[in-house]
Amino acid sequence: MRTRLFLACRHFAARIILGGALLGAVTTGVSAPAHAAGDLLIAPTRVILDGRRGTEVILNNIGDEEATYRITLELRRMNDQGRLDDVDATVANDKEKSALDVIRYAPRRVTLPPNQPQSIRIGLQAIDALPDGEYRAHMLFRAIPKTPAADGSADAGSSLRIQLIPIYGISIPVIVRKGNLQGTAALTNVRMGKDNEGPTLEFNMARQGDKSIFGEIHVTKPGQSEPLSVAKGIAIYPEVASRSVSLPLPPEVAAKMKGDIVLSYYEAPEAGGGLIAQVRTVLP
Numbered sequence: 001m002r003t004r005l006f007l008a009c010r011h012f013a014a015r016i017i018l019g020g021a022l023l024g025a026v027t028t029g030v031s032a033p034a035h036a037a038g039d040l041l042i043a044p045t046r047v048i049l050d051g052r053r054g055t056e057v058i059l060n061n062i063g064d065e066e067a068t069y070r071i072t073l074e075l076r077r078m079n080d081q082g083r084l085d086d087v088d089a090t091v092a093n094d095k096e097k098s099a100l101d102v103i104r105y106a107p108r109r110v111t112l113p114p115n116q117p118q119s120i121r122i123g124l125q126a127i128d129a130l131p132d133g134e135y136r137a138h139m140l141f142r143a144i145p146k147t148p149a150a151d152g153s154a155d156a157g158s159s160l161r162i163q164l165i166p167i168y169g170i171s172i173p174v175i176v177r178k179g180n181l182q183g184t185a186a187l188t189n190v191r192m193g194k195d196n197e198g199p200t201l202e203f204n205m206a207r208q209g210d211k212s213i214f215g216e217i218h219v220t221k222p223g224q225s226e227p228l229s230v231a232k233g234i235a236i237y238p239e240v241a242s243r244s245v246s247l248p249l250p251p252e253v254a255a256k257m258k259g260d261i262v263l264s265y266y267e268a269p270e271a272g273g274g275l276i277a278q279v280r281t282v283l284p
Contacts, residue, residue: 039063040141040170044270045233046214047122047139047174049103054123057172059141061112068111068144071120073100073137074171078237081244084138099135102127103174109144124176132179134211134238142169173235175212183209185236187279190263192254193246199254201229203263203279206242215276217247218264219257222280228256234265257283 041060049055061067075087075096087096105122112118122139186206193202207213217231231247249257265277 039065039067040069040143042141042170042172045172047172049122049124049174049176051124051127051176051178054121056119056121057139058117058119059110059112060117061114064114066111066113068109069141070144071105071108071110072140072142073103073105073174074140075100076138076171078235078240078243080240080242082236095133095135096137098130099137099174099176102130102135102176103137105139122174127176127178130176130178132181132210133177134181135176135178136212136237137174138171139174140169140171177211181209181211183207183211183213185213185265185277187263187265187277190261190279190281190283192257192283195246195248197248199249199251201247201249201254201257202245204242204244205234205236205265207236207238207240210238212237213265213276215265215267215271217245218266220262220264221256222260222262228261229253232268259283 039062041062043058047055047057059069075089075092076084077087077096078084089097089100092100102124103122104125105120107120110118110120120139184207186208188204188206190201190203193200201219205213212235214233214235217229217234218227219229220227229247229249234245236243260280260282262278262280264275267274267276
């Protein structure tokens with residue numbers, strides 16, 4: 001008898017968290033990469049609800065084969081390094097539990113033929129009793145792998161086969177805002193750094209107010225409009241008052257950072273593109 005064992009291993013799982021520490025790549029241009037995991041394309045990559053109307057997220061299977069996805073809500077907290085840590089529902093705080101209670105969505109499982117879009121409807125229920133504030137959960141779209149058929153090639157007798165099946169997922173924040181919320185940010189301690197991949201631009205972000213801040217970092221030379229580097233999808237959530245940011249830089253871009261630079265934090269274009277914070281500094 002043959003036993004077939006399928007493992008969904010974390011090392012073989014690809015989860016992309018959007019609207020968190022860093023969305024997309026640091027670029028020297030203005031375009032962001034498509035937000036996809038596996039063969040799933042999703043838009044928008046960040047949802048804000050205020051109770052007045054619902055919205056929808058569009059999924060599109062850009063692969064060559066039919067694919068099935070399970071859709072769930074999960075909780076994550078940002079830490080002071082900007083990472084989003086998973087939070088088990090059993091240790092969730094009141095705001096996190098409220099987010100799970102009021103966010104409603106359908107369907108919760110979809111099967112997509114190639115190049116076939118599908119909308120996921122998202123709305124709220126019973127938010128009148130909620131205190132003013134910002135609430136957040138993360139919507140996870142996880143691929144359901146197909147179980148391969150037995151190939152019948154084993155010899156007689158018992159054997160154990162282990163097959164690793166990659167599980168792809170993409171996660172976006174769903175933010176609920178109630179009341180007249182305000183938020184500001186500041187940039188401090190700009191410096192050059194280095195990690196295992198090469199040079200980095202590092203700085204700290206501080207947040208004040210009762211809502212999250214989200215936008216793009218532009219690095220320019222004084223008097224020049226063309227940025228040396230752009231990092232999209234930089235967020236700081238209400239659970240942290242400050243966080244650090246480390247942006248990887250190609251060596252040729254890092255070399256241009258020496259001397260006088262301007263670091264600017266802008267709203268995302270769809271939010272108006274206004275300036276949130278700016279600092280000018282000299283890098284050695």
